[in-house]
Amino acid sequence: xxxxxxxxxxxxxxxxxxxxxxxxxxxxxxxxxxxxxxxxxxxxxxxxxxxxxxxxxxxxxxxxxxxxxxxxxxxxxxxxxxxxxxxxxxxxxxxxxxxxxxxxxxxxxxx
Numbered sequence: 001x002x003x004x005x006x007x008x009x010x011x012x013x014x015x016x017x018x019x020x021x022x023x024x025x026x027x028x029x030x031x032x033x034x035x036x037x038x039x040x041x042x043x044x045x046x047x048x049x050x051x052x053x054x055x056x057x058x059x060x061x062x063x064x065x066x067x068x069x070x071x072x073x074x075x076x077x078x079x080x081x082x083x084x085x086x087x088x089x090x091x092x093x094x095x096x097x098x099x100x101x102x103x104x105x106x107x108x109x110x111x
Contacts, residue, residue, distance in 0.1 A: 012052075015042070016052045018042050018044070019038065019039070019048070019059070020062055020063055021042075022041050023042075023059050023060075026038055026041065027060070027063060035049055035050070035053075036049075038059075
């Protein structure tokens, strides 16, 4: 994934922040856009974008990180992982790995 922010040179940190801001604008437009186009709009090469964000998912995650974190924290507050009622939603089942699946598509688990 991407290197921690505190290990980047100042110019690399500026490029990274500019890529995130440019991607946020592009994603907010609702139009499909390639990563190469985002790099071009940000004024950096594609290699710079891919060095910071090897996949589209990495870039999307970083763009929305600050918006997702409060939701995740709220969910953990209301439904702590140790809560016996965490998976009490009708129609849901949990696999041994802890992933929640739709009960209709869940396969029987055997140890």
